[in-house]
Amino acid sequence: MxxxxxxxxxxxxxxxxxxxxxxxxxxxxxxxxxxxxxxxxxxxxxxxxxxxxxxxLGVTTYYIDEEKVYECKYNYPMKETNYSPEEIKECTGNYIVYQEKDIQQVINAILEKKPIAQFLSFESISYLHDLGILESDVFRDFIHKYSYENIGPTREGRD
Missing domain, CATH: 3.90.105 (Molybdopterin biosynthesis moea protein, domain 2)
Structure with missing residues (x-):
């Protein structure tokens, strides 16, 4: 495989x-x-x-940028909601919240090739990219620098 x-x-x-x-x-x-x-x-x-x-899993994802709250879906533009950051944090249910300041730290770690970036999970970075929270250039930088190191070799062909 x-x-x-x-x-x-x-x-x-x-x-x-x-x-x-x-x-x-x-x-x-x-x-x-x-x-x-x-x-x-x-x-x-x-x-x-x-x-x-x-x-x-049917998880809803929200992105908080200062006082604006966006709903994020796969490969769709982020859609601004009427929720305040406080309302989202008080909600119960199956959801994930990302904060702009945290995402900016991830972006800086990748672009500046900080050693901590190698420990970021491919799944999380891919998810953020597919939701439109992480730009394609940053995702490509991450893939080229770190993801191939974590992909195990496969054995194919004749035995």
Whole structure:
């Protein structure tokens, strides 16, 4: 099993046929691919696996930037809500809250290549990217510098 997946492999992970994967990709529902080739989109396997897990859990994600609260969904622009930061923090339910100041620290760690960045989980960084909280350039920097170090080798071919 490789660490890169195309439409066929993404379908196997998600339990979907290729047409559904292609349709959801074109609608912008799936995580942003690492690259789009003429043969189709290519994702890191962990992106698709994390998408599946997050989708099954049904978690709502909010992003607080000063006094504004945004609702975040996969590959959609952040949508401003009518909630105040205090109201979100008092809510009960299945949700995640990210603060702008915390995200800025993550961005600085990645861009400045601080040693702590190597300990950030790929799943968390990918999730923030797919929600639109983390810019694509920062995500690419993280992938190029750190993620390949954490991907184990696979054994393929004849035994």
């Amino acid at each position: 490789g660490f890169l997946v195309g439409v066929k492999e993404a379908g196997e992970i998600l339990g979907w046929d290729r047409r559904k994967v292609s349709t959801y990709h074109l609608r912008g529902v799936l995580p942003k691919p690492v690259i789009n080739l003429s043969s189709g989109p290519i994702w890191l396997r962990k992106q698709i696996e994390y998408y599946k897990t997050s989708k099954e």
